[in-house]
Amino acid sequence: xxxxxxxxxxxxxxxxxxxxxxxxxxxxxxxxxxxxxxxxxxxxxxxxxxxxxxxxxxxxxxxxxxxxxxxxxxxxxxxxxxxxxxxxxxxxxxxxxxxxxxxxxxxxxxxxxxxxxxxxxxxxxxxxxxxxxxxxxxxxxxxxxxxxxxxxxxxxxxxxxxxxxxxxxxxxxxxxxxxxxxxxxxxxxxxxxxxxxxxxxxxxxxxxxxxxxxxxxxxxxxxxxxxxxxxxxxxxxxxxxxxxxxxxxxxxxxxxxxxxxxxxxxxxxxxxxxxxxxxxxxxxxxxxxxxxxxxxxxxxxxxxxxxxxxxxxxxxxxxxxxxxxxxxxxxxxxxxxxxxxxxxxxxxxxxxxxxx
Numbered sequence: 435x436x437x438x439x440x441x442x443x444x445x446x447x448x449x450x451x452x453x454x455x456x457x458x459x460x461x462x463x464x465x466x467x468x469x470x471x472x473x474x475x476x477x478x479x480x481x482x483x484x485x486x487x488x489x490x491x492x493x494x495x496x497x498x499x500x501x502x503x504x505x506x507x508x509x510x511x512x513x514x515x516x517x518x519x520x521x522x523x524x525x526x527x528x529x530x531x532x533x534x535x536x537x538x539x540x541x542x543x544x545x546x547x548x549x550x551x552x553x554x555x556x557x558x559x560x561x562x563x564x565x566x567x568x569x570x571x572x573x574x575x576x577x578x579x580x581x582x583x584x585x586x587x588x589x590x591x592x593x594x595x596x597x598x599x600x601x602x603x604x605x606x607x608x609x610x611x612x613x614x615x616x617x618x619x620x621x622x623x624x625x626x627x628x629x630x631x632x633x634x635x636x637x638x639x640x641x642x643x644x645x646x647x648x649x650x651x652x653x654x655x656x657x658x659x660x661x662x663x664x665x666x667x668x669x670x671x672x673x674x675x676x677x678x679x680x681x682x683x684x685x686x687x688x689x690x691x692x693x694x695x696x697x698x699x700x701x702x703x704x705x706x707x708x709x710x711x712x713x714x715x716x717x718x719x720x721x722x723x724x725x726x727x728x729x730x731x732x733x734x735x736x737x738x739x740x741x742x743x744x745x746x747x748x749x750x751x752x753x754x755x756x757x758x759x760x761x762x763x764x765x766x767x768x769x770x771x772x773x774x775x776x777x778x779x780x781x782x783x784x785x786x787x788x789x790x
């Protein structure tokens with residue numbers, strides 16, 4: 435009976451006549467009610483909790499036998515979970531397709547897969563054994579990616595390319611080593627590394643032409659909005675700066691050390707160290723033991739939001755998803771730091787909020 439057993443078993447043999455019949459009937463009814471309640475409790479795991487944000491999240495998690503990184507989709511309350519068995523890195527969700535790197539190439543597959551299945555992919559790039567796609571960003575009809583020569587053991591060799599999403603029209607944009615990159619309707623942006631650019635922010639047209647160098651200082655991480663590029667400045671103790679999308683009006687926003695990265699994996703996969711909600715930037719403050727802060731875009735009203743050490747944040751609407759520095763759980767809070775809830779208890783590598 436679903437594991438239910440009374441602590442003191444009833445001995446119906448001691449009862450007589452109608453009393454015995456009523457006792458048996460009541461006992462059967464009691465067991466039936468327990469079974470129904472137990473079934474209802476199990477069914478609630480597929481019913482969306484309305485106290486959570488109305489988001490669908492995409493995430494990756496590691497499997498160690500065999501060693502692989504799998505992609506999953508779930509509601510913010512961890513219902514309607516679907517996970518693939520394909521080994522994919524840096525997924526992006528675009529127009530009902532999931533793009534990512536599988537076996538050194540950029541591929542895509544439709545978001546109609548069933549839980550636990552290995553999906554059928556379509557290649558965007560088709561490299562042989564000598565080359566591999568290392569990082570990518572898809573916007574509109576194009577995918578921008580860096581391509582490494584796997585046989586170049588004596589030096590790091592990486593070039594920036596673009597290709598149509600149907601796999602045609604591949605062309606080289608530059609020979610720099612890209613660290614972070616992003617695209618929107620106004621252009622393609624990247625933090626490039628070589629002896630000339632020295633981790634400067636650069637901008638191109640979406641077709642790869644008209645290259646411009648925006649910053650003369652070393653940038654570590656950037657977020658691009660409608661009007662501004664926000665970035666951490668290595669030359670100024672990783673303080674937060676902004677410039678407009680024409681490369682002008684460079685302004686320091688807050689004089690404190692922010693969490694940072696030198697690795698494009700964090701930028702492209704969805705991991706962020708600062709992001710925006712309305713007129714505020716939310717950021718991880720290394721000067722205060724990695725606590726979560728917010729500051730207005732003009733540098734005023736710099737306050738602590740969450741008195742916990744945080745290693746990564748993801749922002750959507752008026753909600754902030756985060757992982758604590760010493761934990762594996764993914765949590766969500768309102769933009770004022772209240773109503774903390776657990777989203778997922780297993781360790782995930784990265785997360786994106788893809789559907790509202």
